Amino acid sequence: MAGHSKWANIKRRKGAQDAKRSKIFTKLIKEITVAAKEGGEDPDANPRLRLAINNAKGANMPKDTIERAVQKGSGADSENYTEASYEGYATHGVAVFVETMTDNINRTVANVRSAFSKNGGSLGTNGSLEFIFDRKGIFNFKLPDGADIDQLTLEIIDAGAEEVEVEDGYMHLSCAMEDFGAVQRKLDDLNIEAENAELQRIPQNRIPLNDEAFEEVYKLIEVLEDDDDVQKVYHNIDATDEQMERM
Structure with a gap:
């Protein structure tokens, strides 16, 4: 960014x-x-x-x-959910990847397709955005009191972390999808509970937009995020600080 x-x-x-x-x-x-x-x-x-x-x-x-x-x-009567993902483009060439979890796949497909079409975007085929997004594990946690940051960093890197940053008393790290479990186990061994730990889709390259274009694309993202069947929405906008504040 x-x-x-x-x-x-x-x-x-x-x-x-x-x-x-x-x-x-x-x-x-x-x-x-x-x-x-x-x-x-x-x-x-x-x-x-x-x-x-x-x-x-x-x-x-x-x-x-x-x-x-x-x-x-x-429980025995728990609902059955289907996980499905959708890939497409918003206006201005912005890539949008949508992850859903639904008990009615027909409803979800219709809603996602409608969101794209009504906001100037278009759905693509599954796999069409694989060259844009990398699957990465992301962890964020508060540093333990008195932690030796250098030693902690080395241990986490040995477990598979690729990038590690420390900011405002927190450690943020990323790893390859394949190393997600190993990093999670290392944190468990160190009695560290991450405040956020998940697999994300990280764009390899980002697209800067002027404010007008940003508002246009963000309307699509907002509609998708407001859908109860949608779990996560990823995009490759290179947003400015001011644009992120508006989000």
């Missing part, structure tokens, strides 16, 4: 998302429910559930809400 580190952008984006907390909670609850249904209600034996719970805690979700989501997923 222009003018600041990508970690600052991730933090700023998270702050913007916190303003839509109810939407964020809906998506996190769905992930917890699916994780519990697929792998059981014990987070120690279910890495996906453990990760989902940690992310929910990082978003300040109440403990009882998390517990209800786990119980819902582990």
Whole structure:
């Protein structure tokens, strides 16, 4: 991102998302429910559930809400969700990757297609954006009191971290998708609980937009993010600080 580190952008984006907390909670609850249904209600034996719970805690979700989501997923009458992704382009050549989780795939396809078409974009075929986005593990956590930062950095790099930055008492790191589990296990061994840990799609190159073009493209992104079936939306906009604040 222009003018600041990508970690600052991730933090700023998270702050913007916190303003839509109810939407964020809906998506996190769905992930917890699916994780519990697929792998059981014990987070120690279910890495996906453990990760989902940690992310929910990082978003300040109440403990009882998390517990209800786990119980819902582990129940015999829990809903069946299908995970699907969609790839396309917004106006001005901006690539948009959409991850969904739905109990009605026909509804989701129709909504995503409508969002693109009504906002000047177009859906592409699956795999059409593989050359634009890299799948990376992203971790953000508060540094333990008295931590030896150099030693901690070396241990995490040995586990598979590719980039490590320290900022405002937090450590931010990325790793290859294949090393996500190894890095997670290393943090567990160090008794470090990440406030946010997830697989993200990181663009290899970003597109700068003037304010008018940015507002135009962001309308599509906003419509997609407001859809309850949509879990995550990725794009390759090279946004300025001012544009990120508006988001």
